[in-house]
Amino acid sequence: MRYRLLILSPLLAVLLTGCKTLSVQNMDLGGLMDAGKQFARSKHQATEQEELAIGRTAGEEIMAGRHLLNDPAEQQYVNRVGEWLALHTERPNLHWRFAVLDDREINAWAAPGGYVFITTGMLNLMDSESELAGVLGHEMGHVLKKHHLHAIQRMARLKGTVELGHVLWQAAHANDKETGNTDPNQKKTMQRLQQSVSKLYSRGLSRENEMEADRIGVVIAARSGYDPYGLVAVLQKIESVKADNSALTRFMRTHPNTADRIAKLEPLLEEPALSSIHGLALANRFHQYVKQP
Amino acid sequence: MIMRTMILLLLAALSLPALAADTGLLLHDTTLRSKPVGDAAAVMSLKKNAAVTILERNGGWYRVSAASGKTGWLRLFDLRYQSQVKRRPLGTELRTLSSFRQGRGAVATGVRGLSEEDNAKAGNKRGDITPVDKLGDSGADARRFAAQAGLKSHTVAYGGERR
Numbered sequence: 001m002r003y004r005l006l007i008l009s010p011l012l013a014v015l016l017t018g019c020k021t022l023s024v025q026n027m028d029l030g031g032l033m034d035a036g037k038q039f040a041r042s043k044h045q046a047t048e049q050e051e052l053a054i055g056r057t058a059g060e061e062i063m064a065g066r067h068l069l070n071d072p073a074e075q076q077y078v079n080r081v082g083e084w085l086a087l088h089t090e091r092p093n094l095h096w097r098f099a100v101l102d103d104r105e106i107n108a109w110a111a112p113g114g115y116v117f118i119t120t121g122m123l124n125l126m127d128s129e130s131e132l133a134g135v136l137g138h139e140m141g142h143v144l145k146k147h148h149l150h151a152i153q154r155m156a157r158l159k160g161t162v163e164l165g166h167v168l169w170q171a172a173h174a175n176d177k178e179t180g181n182t183d184p185n186q187k188k189t190m191q192r193l194q195q196s197v198s199k200l201y202s203r204g205l206s207r208e209n210e211m212e213a214d215r216i217g218v219v220i221a222a223r224s225g226y227d228p229y230g231l232v233a234v235l236q237k238i239e240s241v242k243a244d245n246s247a248l249t250r251f252m253r254t255h256p257n258t259a260d261r262i263a264k265l266e267p268l269l270e271e272p273a274l275s276s277i278h279g280l281a282l283a284n285r286f287h288q289y290v291k292q293p
Numbered sequence: 294m295i296m297r298t299m300i301l302l303l304l305a306a307l308s309l310p311a312l313a314a315d316t317g318l319l320l321h322d323t324t325l326r327s328k329p330v331g332d333a334a335a336v337m338s339l340k341k342n343a344a345v346t347i348l349e350r351n352g353g354w355y356r357v358s359a360a361s362g363k364t365g366w367l368r369l370f371d372l373r374y375q376s377q378v379k380r381r382p383l384g385t386e387l388r389t390l391s392s393f394r395q396g397r398g399a400v401a402t403g404v405r406g407l408s409e410e411d412n413a414k415a416g417n418k419r420g421d422i423t424p425v426d427k428l429g430d431s432g433a434d435a436r437r438f439a440a441q442a443g444l445k446s447h448t449v450a451y452g453g454e455r456r
Contacts, residue, residue, distance in 0.1 A: 056422050059420070059422040059425060060419040060420045060421070060422050061419075061420065062420065063420025063421055063422055063425065064418060064419060064420035065420065066420065067424075068424050068425070075428060076430065079428055079429055079430040080430050080434060080435050080438040081435075081438075082430070083429070083430040083431070083432060083434070083435035084435040084436070084438065084439045084444070086435075087432055087435065087436070088446060092432070095429055096429060097425050097426065097428040097429045098428060098429075099424075099425045099428055115422075115425060117425075125377070127350075129442075194419075215451060216451055219449050219450070219451050222447060222449050223446060223447050223448070223449050224439070224444060224446065225439070225443075225444035225445045225446060225447065226444070227352050228352075229350070229352050229353045229369055232353075232369060232370075233350060233369070236369070236373070236374040237374055237377050239373060239374055240315075240373075240374035240375055240376055240377050241377075259373070262370070263370075266370045269353060273449050273450075274449065275353065277447055277449070278352065279352075279447075280442065280443065280444060281350075281352075282442055282444075285442055
């Protein structure tokens with residue numbers, strides 16, 4: 001019987017891959033139902049559904065005590081720019097969401113599954129759409145390279161199908177009137193996940209992850225037709241903000257030294273492929289949509 | 294009509310902050326150039342730590358004004374931004390006067406996420422991600438919006454080389 005199951009499992013994987021009819025909160029739970037795929041997946045790379053479920057937990061952490069800027073036109077503008085950038089990446093069909101947070105703190109965050117957050121404090125530093133593109137591109141780099149996802153999986157020990165299934169179950173039942181699953185293992189998994197998310201976003205990613213996201217941000221902006229120096233221009237302005245300005249405290253705690261980041265981007269921007277691109281800055285359009293003091 | 298325009302202009306002039314601009318410091322000895330290209334004619338030499346006023350940016354170049362009053366172009370990486378003063382183009386000043394406010398964005402009043410200590414104090418209250426899920430844009434709309442501005446796609450690898 002055991003041998004028959006082993007032989008049949010690849011067939012099950014093929015048959016059940018197309019089973020994507022169960023959908024909750026716009027999430028396709030086909031991955032949870034796909035027992036064959038789970039059986040065959042030995043390295044437990046998170047599926048897109050699992051990545052999104054983890055991303056929602058990270059998003060809840062970012063949104064705690066914060067709210068969206070109440071300006072639909074500005075939100076749509078940032079999403080239009082972000083979606084255009086996304087079309088120039090290896091994940092153009094991911095459901096990318098770009099949220100402007102009404103917050104004087106100078107910061108931006110990404111969460112697995114395509115969530116990108118940027119504060120009005122960060123937008124206040126900018127003068128052009130190319131600068132916005134650079135910062136959004138940096139955050140998208142974290143999603144594309146799965147920096148947060150891998151760090152969270154490692155810290156929360158979400159390596160197995162069972163643990164990832166717990167996260168999916170929780171996301172699918174987030175709005176249930178019941179207080180939640182009483183399975184103690186489920187609760188332990190979610191506790192580990194939330195604690196790991198909190199720890200990661202409090203401390204920040206590795207220096208290597210941040211430098212990689214910088215490079216990706218510059219390239220995505222350049223691919224999209226923007227002046228590729230936008231991100232560096234923003235980093236230079238951040239560098240000019242006084243070190244004791246509370247709006248910058250968390251940013252400085254969670255990112256490498258700004259001067260180092262700028263220096264690392266110089267050789268990339270002097271590559272002929274980038275320095276020959278006369279991309280657009282689009283300052284006027286930026287100021288048309290982004291209200292600043 | 295003319296009187297009203299003159300009064301508005303006078304009010305605008307009185308309300309405008311004293312002329313202030315972004316400033317920078319030179320990171321090393323460099324040459325101020327007449328155009329934003331490496332082989333443009335030299336305008337003057339500048340020493341490390343010289344202060345300049347930043348007038349505008351064009352890609353990887355800043356047009357600056359030196360202490361001597363001469364203007365020219367410097368590479369972006371030649372200077373360190375020292376201060377930034379938000380400027381509004383003159384044509385928009387009158388429109389923004391009535392809505393001027395300091396430091397846009399909410400000041401945190403409650404305990405916010407992204408700090409282990411803050412989360413513990415707040416009893417680990419989770420934020421609401423559902424409004425964010427309603428955001429996003431269609432590829433078609435994004436393409437149209439990009440085309441309106443004349444944005445053109447390029448092929449560049451992450452390493453910087455052309456593909």
